[in-house]
Amino acid sequence: MKILALLGSTRQNGNSQYLTERILEGTDHTIVSLSDKQINPIIDKRHSEGGFSPVDDDYEELLHLLLTHDTLIFTTPLYWYGMTGPMKNFFDRWSQYLRDENLNLKEELTKKQAYVVVTGGSSAKVKGLPLIQQFNYIFEFVNMEFVDYIIGSGVKPGEVKEDIMALEKAEQWRRNFESLQR
Amino acid sequence: MKILALLGSTRQNGNSQYLTERILEGTDHTIVSLSDKQINPIIDKRHSEGGFSPVDDDYEELLHLLLTHDTLIFTTPLYWYGMTGPMKNFFDRWSQYLRDENLNLKEELTKKQAYVVVTGGSSAKVKGLPLIQQFNYIFEFVNMEFVDYIIGSGVKPGEVKEDIMALEKAEQWRRNFESLQR
């Protein structure tokens, strides 16, 4: 069992990253901050002759990570009631590579398990729900199991450390991951 | 009454653009394809000393358009059950400029009226609803009136031309805009 956490935040050491690090403590894992990578927006060529063009950015490195891990944690602060722009570009580009016959992305994704970590203000428990629904549709589309999600409360640096329930759930996930990796 | 349509698609002449052009026919308006502009992802410095840094991209041009129009049409195809990455980056950056005291963005946004155009497959009428809810939260946050939305059916080029109800609603908006501009 190999865990990959993708961080959507554009801030270092924010609340969503903190929760994710609690979840991963003591586990074997890979953690990547999407904003450290160059991820170009998709250029939709689904209906163009010739199809998609190769893109010169860091996406193939991310694809490789996707393909070589089976447990995926998608972590994002709530930006304007959605995932962050860099994470959105990450998903948008799936449309390109799901069609790439050299990869086996479509089939591989069906074998993975998805976890979602969202942090935001105190209203995020309700106003983050459309994002959870969106993640659910995304995972349904690629036939990936959506195991669970955490919506943590935290805007200012460190604030999520006071969200006892989010920390408990993080710890529950952590213990589960740890036991699965033993 | 000045109309600004922002297109989120990364494809030229797609279904969402077609619907938007029907809405705008015969009106005074500005139409901008966000993917023609360089819009960097936000770098969240809300909690950094010194705050946000100036960004060298096309965003100030878009801000100027925002500030000088009062009717805003946000048009996006449904990409992975959300707005497109470029449009998401567009909204994310609001967090930077709402804090900019030289602009008057926060107050100006409250005076505007928002319309949303979404296109997607036949399931978009249901699976696009989290996106409508997200737009609603965005507009609520900046205290902008969310007048109405269209969810059109169309994936392949031209397909939306067969969505009679979407076209009727587009025509209804068009007539309304036309009469308000007379």
Added chain:
Amino acid sequence: MKILALLGSTRQNGNSQYLTERILEGTDHTIVSLSDKQINPIIDKRHSEGGFSPVDDDYEELLHLLLTHDTLIFTTPLYWYGMTGPMKNFFDRWSQYLRDENLNLKEELTKKQAYVVVTGGSSAKVKGLPLIQQFNYIFEFVNMEFVDYIIGSGVKPGEVKEDIMALEKAEQWRRNFESLQR
């Protein structure tokens, strides 16, 4: 093609009924006001020995209508952001009869097509969306096609007559039904 419209309202001649009558004009159809019927709340005995008990109310008459029509229109005003209590009791009771081996309800439902009509205040276009999502989950569960929905604006008697788009959509459905019944 046989159309059954179930009205959830507890008011005669309200806006949701008006829209439904526009949809049905000139078609062969059955229209039933659920509040004219005695529909007891379910008594959940899924996990009781002996299972469900027969209920002495009007539900079997409604079941018979369900089974003998193939196009179902569920019409409800938005009461507290949901369907009305009588309509909710109607659905809750499905849990009893889906288990009834003398009926063939489960299989029959999969052959039907569902339409939804909701009316409410001007905010219903957004605040009625959780109800649309709920209907979608209901229809998915019983594997019934969810063809389309209308969210009309109208609270005071007659108000929906000014919701041009709702009326146009009603008329579009009507023409479609009429042509299918020819």
Added chain:
Amino acid sequence: MKILALLGSTRQNGNSQYLTERILEGTDHTIVSLSDKQINPIIDKRHSEGGFSPVDDDYEELLHLLLTHDTLIFTTPLYWYGMTGPMKNFFDRWSQYLRDENLNLKEELTKKQAYVVVTGGSSAKVKGLPLIQQFNYIFEFVNMEFVDYIIGSGVKPGEVKEDIMALEKAEQWRRNFESLQR
């Protein structure tokens, strides 16, 4: 601080009741099973001359409980992706009594704090979200604080006892209530 728990289930000793009893253990509280009460559906007379008519059922007893408690727990199993019919009828009737000048319901509701407990199958964490959104709109409408919610996993009797996180959250609420009542 006086706690009132309203149970929507039509089954005795089900999962939602179990969770609620854990939350209330050791606290002063009132717990009422709505299905033990006669709650007639509303008859909408908002637009009728003379307005609403008195209703001969148990609702006034429930109103009295509402008015004399300040912390409200709304507990419901997920029935067809919504609250149960009896609970829906309970809310629908608010429309009648919010207009009753002899009561002070409208103003009193604004002083209360709402908690929601939902139980359902493993999909309830996602498919129960429209219900959470509906509760949120209800509480917003009456200007009542929506403090928090639990979505527990449990269909068969006793199943929720294995939902560790739901139990932990129940215990967290319990400790909070206990300390507030000291």
